[in-house]
Amino acid sequence: MSDDGVQSDLPAAAAAVPAERDLFDKFAPLIAEREALLSSGVRDPFGIVMEEVKSPTVAVIKGKETILLGTYNYMGMTFDPDVIAAGKEAFDKFGTGTNGSRALNGTFHDHMEVEQALREFYGTTGAIVFSTGYQANLGVISAIAGKGEYVILDADSHASIYDGCAMGNAEIVRFRHNSVEDLDKRLGRLPKEPGKLVVLEGVYSMLGDVAPLKEMVAVAKKHGAMVLVDEAHSMGFFGPNGRGVYEDQGLEDQVDFVIGTFSKSVGTVGGFCVSNHPKFEILRFVCRPYIFTASLPPAVVASAATSIRKLMHAHNKRAHLWENTRQLHGGLKRLGFRLPTDEPQSAVVAVLLEDQTQAVAMWHALLEAGLYVNVARPPATPAGTFLLRCSVCAEHTSEQIAQVIAMFEAAGRATGAIG
Amino acid sequence: MSDRDTILTAVKAQIEPFNKKGVTVTEATTFQGDLEWDSLTVMDFVAAIEDEFDIIITMNMQAEIETVGQLVDAVAKLKA
Numbered sequence: 001m002s003d004d005g006v007q008s009d010l011p012a013a014a015a016a017v018p019a020e021r022d023l024f025d026k027f028a029p030l031i032a033e034r035e036a037l038l039s040s041g042v043r044d045p046f047g048i049v050m051e052e053v054k055s056p057t058v059a060v061i062k063g064k065e066t067i068l069l070g071t072y073n074y075m076g077m078t079f080d081p082d083v084i085a086a087g088k089e090a091f092d093k094f095g096t097g098t099n100g101s102r103a104l105n106g107t108f109h110d111h112m113e114v115e116q117a118l119r120e121f122y123g124t125t126g127a128i129v130f131s132t133g134y135q136a137n138l139g140v141i142s143a144i145a146g147k148g149e150y151v152i153l154d155a156d157s158h159a160s161i162y163d164g165c166a167m168g169n170a171e172i173v174r175f176r177h178n179s180v181e182d183l184d185k186r187l188g189r190l191p192k193e194p195g196k197l198v199v200l201e202g203v204y205s206m207l208g209d210v211a212p213l214k215e216m217v218a219v220a221k222k223h224g225a226m227v228l229v230d231e232a233h234s235m236g237f238f239g240p241n242g243r244g245v246y247e248d249q250g251l252e253d254q255v256d257f258v259i260g261t262f263s264k265s266v267g268t269v270g271g272f273c274v275s276n277h278p279k280f281e282i283l284r285f286v287c288r289p290y291i292f293t294a295s296l297p298p299a300v301v302a303s304a305a306t307s308i309r310k311l312m313h314a315h316n317k318r319a320h321l322w323e324n325t326r327q328l329h330g331g332l333k334r335l336g337f338r339l340p341t342d343e344p345q346s347a348v349v350a351v352l353l354e355d356q357t358q359a360v361a362m363w364h365a366l367l368e369a370g371l372y373v374n375v376a377r378p379p380a381t382p383a384g385t386f387l388l389r390c391s392v393c394a395e396h397t398s399e400q401i402a403q404v405i406a407m408f409e410a411a412g413r414a415t416g417a418i419g
Numbered sequence: 420m421s422d423r424d425t426i427l428t429a430v431k432a433q434i435e436p437f438n439k440k441g442v443t444v445t446e447a448t449t450f451q452g453d454l455e456w457d458s459l460t461v462m463d464f465v466a467a468i469e470d471e472f473d474i475i476i477t478m479n480m481q482a483e484i485e486t487v488g489q490l491v492d493a494v495a496k497l498k499a
Contacts, residue, residue, distance in 0.1 A: 150477075155462055165478070172478035176466060189475045383459060 076395030077267030090302035106295030133261030136271030139287030142168035202245030208348030446488030
């Protein structure tokens with residue numbers, strides 16, 4: 001086995017498949033692109049292994065202690081002693097797994113407990129927990145917009161939103177990213193009668209830009225549409241109660257459904273939808289990704305419940321996260337890096353680069369220096385952009401952020417990304 | 420000119436700014452194969468067509484449209 005560990009290419013001795021029936025032929029361009037990239041001598045951006053995780057902000061990668069600036073661990077809850085203790089207790093009391101669907105044998109004490117924690121956190125009457133955030137979007141969007149109805153979504157929507165649309169039977173209409181005017185125009189062209197769901201995100205995770213939800217929700221309501229907002233990248237640090245961008249913009253009585261995740265600020269895994277809709281509970285019987293999959297292990301939901309309750313009071317963490325974000329954004333901007341937003345809008349700070357070669361070279365230089373960030377490329381990114389994405393954590397110290405900025409400076413000069 | 424010809428002329432005009440390869444456009448021209456448009460170009464083009472004709476071409480309908488002629492037919496139907 002090569003030192004790439006589990007990411008090694010297939011062994012040379014693998015049997016050949018007759019070309020005329022090889023369904024993998026269509027992947028040839030992607031395989032060639034990956035081979036060209038890796039033959040240039042860089043490490044595989046999509047093959048990182050964390051050998052040891054020391055804290056929310058430090059891991060060991062290839063034997064080297066590395067600052068983590070490419071996780072979604074915004075609130076740094078993964079090593080919180082209370083959150084860990086809750087998980088351990090649930091392991092001991094309820095075992096390792098549920099062996100079944102939420103709808104059958106897979107709902108335990110802590111699944112109810114975490115849904116109660118969500119109702120308290122969001123101040124809603126309803127909360128439904130899914131096994132991942134991806135499945136929450138998949139399930140809710142595909143179930144509530146039916147045949148002859150419409151889903152209207154932002155062009156830069158996350159893959160889980162697109163996949164929820166593809167899974168359902170509704171008519172799908174896209175509007176230009178964050179364009180209130182384009183949304184208004186498109187809603188205006190649709191027939192009045194059929195039901196409509198407008199799907200928005202609080203923070204768009206690739207560029208870290210925030211949606212003008214206030215204007216967009218007003219337009220959606222004007223045209224009689226229901227509104228779903230995905231707040232995956234804002235939980236814990238937007239709005240007076242950390243509910244998200246929609247709370248920050250004062251829209252609590254106007255957004256019909258909020259989608260969220262446990263895999264980011266909460267620090268475990270899982271997804272959810274919260275709502276005040278009076279018939280919300282019926283979703284448990286119509287969302288296929290809720291019904292036909294195993295529920296989360298008891299330790300996961302117990303940890304999540306404790307984490308969510310702690311996030312309600314995490315004001316210091318929240319303040320420090322914003323300080324870190326401003327420090328990083330300001331530092332990179334001063335160095336001359338191209339950033340998509342003039343001011344820091346969220347805990348995602350993206351650095352725009354020329355092309356894949358430069359993006360990967362930068363990424364590689366940073367990793368060698370002891371910093372992990374995400375490298376992202378189309379189609380995950382908008383409009384053909386190549387970027388490095390930094391996601392800031394409340395547990396990063398100011399010293400770590402200063403170190404990060406110095407690493408970016410050195411890597412930027414070495415690769416020609418800055419002058 | 421018939422309505423269909425008018426639509427075809429307008430569609431061709433909308434294709435031009437995106438026609439980086441300078442392909443001669445006929446009704447048989449395909450967006451993916453001949454014009455070699457990626458999904459982002461398709462998205463911008465569809466938005467331009469929607470605005471030009473004041474219609475909505477849903478993603479469901481887009482999946483069925485491969486050639487310029489098919490697009491003209493779809494526009495004609497939506498405007499009817």
